[in-house]
Amino acid sequence: MTHRKKPWILGVYLAALLAGCAQKQNSSQLTIWHWMSDREDTLQELAGRYETATGIPVRFELFAPSEAYSQKVKAAAQTNTLPDVFGVLGEKRDLASFILSGHVANIAEEINDQEGAWRKLLFEKPLLMNEFDAGNGYGVPVGTYGVPLDVMNIQFLYNKDLFRQAGLDPNKPPVTWRDFLAANAKLKEKGIQGLVSGWGEIWLIECLASNFAWNIMGQDKILATLKGKVLYTDSDWVRVLKLFQEMRDQGALAEGVVTMINKRAEQIFANGQAAFAMNGSWCVNVYHGMNPSLDYGVMLPPRVSNTYPQVIWGGAGSNFMVNAKSVRKEQAAAFLKWLTAKEQQVYLATQTRNLPSNREALVDLPPILAEFVNDMDRTVHPSLMPLAEFPLVTEAMTKGIQSILIGEKTPEELAAQVQAVKDRELEKQMAQR
Amino acid sequence: MKVRLKDTFENYFFILPAIVMFATFSIYPFFKVFQLSAYEWDGISSTMRFVGLANFWDIFRHNTVWWTSVWNAVYVTLLALTFQNILALLLALACDRKIRGGHVYRVIFYLPPVLSGIVVGLIWSWIYDGNYGLLNHWLKAIGLDGLTRSWLSDPKTALTSVAVIHMWKGFGWGFVILLAGLQNIPRELYEAARVDGANAWQVFKEVTIPMMIPVFILVAILTVLGTMQIFDIIISTTGGGPGYHTEVPVTRILSTMTGTSQFGYACAEGIIFGILLLLVSLFQMRIGKTFRQAP
Numbered sequence A: 001m002t003h004r005k006k007p008w009i010l011g012v013y014l015a016a017l018l019a020g021c022a023q024k025q026n027s028s029q030l031t032i033w034h035w036m037s038d039r040e041d042t043l044q045e046l047a048g049r050y051e052t053a054t055g056i057p058v059r060f061e062l063f064a065p066s067e068a069y070s071q072k073v074k075a076a077a078q079t080n081t082l083p084d085v086f087g088v089l090g091e092k093r094d095l096a097s098f099i100l101s102g103h104v105a106n107i108a109e110e111i112n113d114q115e116g117a118w119r120k121l122l123f124e125k126p127l128l129m130n131e132f133d134a135g136n137g138y139g140v141p142v143g144t145y146g147v148p149l150d151v152m153n154i155q156f157l158y159n160k161d162l163f164r165q166a167g168l169d170p171n172k173p174p175v176t177w178r179d180f181l182a183a184n185a186k187l188k189e190k191g192i193q194g195l196v197s198g199w200g201e202i203w204l205i206e207c208l209a210s211n212f213a214w215n216i217m218g219q220d221k222i223l224a225t226l227k228g229k230v231l232y233t234d235s236d237w238v239r240v241l242k243l244f245q246e247m248r249d250q251g252a253l254a255e256g257v258v259t260m261i262n263k264r265a266e267q268i269f270a271n272g273q274a275a276f277a278m279n280g281s282w283c284v285n286v287y288h289g290m291n292p293s294l295d296y297g298v299m300l301p302p303r304v305s306n307t308y309p310q311v312i313w314g315g316a317g318s319n320f321m322v323n324a325k326s327v328r329k330e331q332a333a334a335f336l337k338w339l340t341a342k343e344q345q346v347y348l349a350t351q352t353r354n355l356p357s358n359r360e361a362l363v364d365l366p367p368i369l370a371e372f373v374n375d376m377d378r379t380v381h382p383s384l385m386p387l388a389e390f391p392l393v394t395e396a397m398t399k400g401i402q403s404i405l406i407g408e409k410t411p412e413e414l415a416a417q418v419q420a421v422k423d424r425e426l427e428k429q430m431a432q433r
Numbered sequence B: 001m002k003v004r005l006k007d008t009f010e011n012y013f014f015i016l017p018a019i020v021m022f023a024t025f026s027i028y029p030f031f032k033v034f035q036l037s038a039y040e041w042d043g044i045s046s047t048m049r050f051v052g053l054a055n056f057w058d059i060f061r062h063n064t065v066w067w068t069s070v071w072n073a074v075y076v077t078l079l080a081l082t083f084q085n086i087l088a089l090l091l092a093l094a095c096d097r098k099i100r101g102g103h104v105y106r107v108i109f110y111l112p113p114v115l116s117g118i119v120v121g122l123i124w125s126w127i128y129d130g131n132y133g134l135l136n137h138w139l140k141a142i143g144l145d146g147l148t149r150s151w152l153s154d155p156k157t158a159l160t161s162v163a164v165i166h167m168w169k170g171f172g173w174g175f176v177i178l179l180a181g182l183q184n185i186p187r188e189l190y191e192a193a194r195v196d197g198a199n200a201w202q203v204f205k206e207v208t209i210p211m212m213i214p215v216f217i218l219v220a221i222l223t224v225l226g227t228m229q230i231f232d233i234i235i236s237t238t239g240g241g242p243g244y245h246t247e248v249p250v251t252r253i254l255s256t257m258t259g260t261s262q263f264g265y266a267c268a269e270g271i272i273f274g275i276l277l278l279l280v281s282l283f284q285m286r287i288g289k290t291f292r293q294a295p
Helices: A002-021 A037-054 A066-078 A092-100 A108-121 A124-128 A160-165 A177-189 A202-227 A235-249 A262-270 A283-290 A329-339 A342-352 A367-374 A391-405 A411-432 B002-014 B016-036 B054-061 B064-096 B102-114 B117-128 B134-141 B158-183 B187-195 B200-228 B232-237 B249-259 B263-293
Strands: A030-034 A058-062 A147-159 A276-280 A296-299 A312-322
Touching: A030 A037, A030 A066, A030 A312, A030 A329, A037 A058, A037 A329, A037 A342, A066 B249, A108 A329, A124 A147, A124 A312, A147 A160, A147 A342, A147 A367, A202 A235, A202 A276, A202 A312, A202 A391, A235 A391, A235 A411, A262 A276, A262 A283, A276 A283, A283 A367, A296 A367, A312 A329, A329 A342, A391 A411, A391 B249, B002 B016, B016 B263, B054 B263, B064 B102, B064 B158, B064 B200, B064 B249, B064 B263, B102 B158, B117 B134, B117 B158, B117 B232, B158 B200, B158 B232, B187 B200, B200 B263, B232 B249, B249 B263
Parallel strands: A030 A058
Antiparallel strands: A147 A276, A147 A296, A147 A312
């Protein structure tokens, strides 16, 4: 009797094992992975609207924070389990790797269809971040590999109430570097902290250093540095680093800024504990949530030189890509087209206070957000550059700036150290060739 | 014989899921790490470039940041081995006596280890905050204004501050193990020592310590392994900064893998780190054996 039962048990066991491996399939459902916890409710609402309009169910799946999301997407790429639509966080080289590995669909045909009707709706620079032209340094075939859901730029914010307390004109934020340091001196006299930003997250340091570099030496010299033709020990680069030293020496930075995460920096600025902040346009939504009565304005990073124009980091806030291996590629592209259409973009912008990627959706924006929009033409982004710096060089630079901020290194020492890393990376590159 | 073979096959069949899981999630990744360490790979591309031992060579020859991170972890480990375990032993000795509310203390002391490292890190970030932190507030309240600072951003205090958080979170483990060890010592030994006229210090030195040596070794090994792999507290407090002052091997491996997209190099770092931990554990076990063999 016992032996007769065994085949049964084995059969049930095998069935359970195989059933466990089976994947629940809904042939028409689009699955989208995102990391934007602040936009989750709005995206779910839009998913519902899309299903009502087209009958195609859309499932947004949130994986936050962005670091965890980034890991999940990389792991899914390695196992070929990416969803229909996903975002690639990081630099353009990361997107290039995804494309070259066959994970991202080229949607150039869709975006250029009907004389580029879809393309014309979107801001140019954010879209460029998803495009690769002929002869790009990454070896990616010419094409469009994603669309921006929203756009952003990173600027300085100043607290108007604290300006009044320090006897500064709240309608005249500092324009030049000298003005900025002078304003900080006045604020300091009143016991008010100066600039706060999440410089524990080193990409924000990179952002400000990049702003200074563009203003001091312009694009050509930066490109020459990336190519290795200009050294980081050049006086202009040392000048960039000295600006951080000056901020430290003048006491222009909030306490603990060097290891601060941006969320904490946002709390400090929203609570009126620092007069300046450096943050992205997403902060409008964040500050509104933290302190709806915060009275603040937007200003460009202080101008250091008159030789070259001031620029700010900006472009796409969040991009979505279509999985090249998805059987629902066309439906996924159609959904992205719908999501970036005016009606949906207006809804997204009003609900989440982020800048829409659709030019026609710039209506009824809060005044503070409109100030960010005014400077979109000044945006630059490393992803838009034809060349990218070696990641190790960028890390040496940003971590080194932290060392300047704590008084451990001089700008000259750091410049030499960064150049040494650059030399090693160039040597490695040469050896590979 | 035929029936026995069939039975054996069926038995193995039933443990197959466990074997498959173990092979997939433990054995395969273990060997895969060794394989990847010999390649240059960004973690996404379908192609990898074989570089042999170049990643290891680079770590030993050029990567001073990596060795700084190892030293930082050693520093925190040394603090944990001494202060954390001495505190754990003192508390275990106190709770080993029949004191009022002993069970309550045990629960309280064991609470920090069960809390999430991220949560603990965030709470302590508030305590250490240079602007409105509790620690600075207390220091000011007792007239020690000169000592106030941004504890996690000051290179002089950042690593020690992180170590304090780690020790606060970790002493509960040592406490529980040491208490269990103390309670396993036969009471007759204490009584015999007292009959022989031994005072409290002599009882501790001649009875408690020798009987506790295996437990001390266990606690020391766990402390070293746990502390060298410190990660979550660093991420939630300093992110490895300022500069590289609180970087530890695990944060370096992570930033090599995700920050600079060098998966092969990160695997090489992981292997070197694993070998270091193995060597330390073997050394500790050797020391323990010597102590146990001593007359």
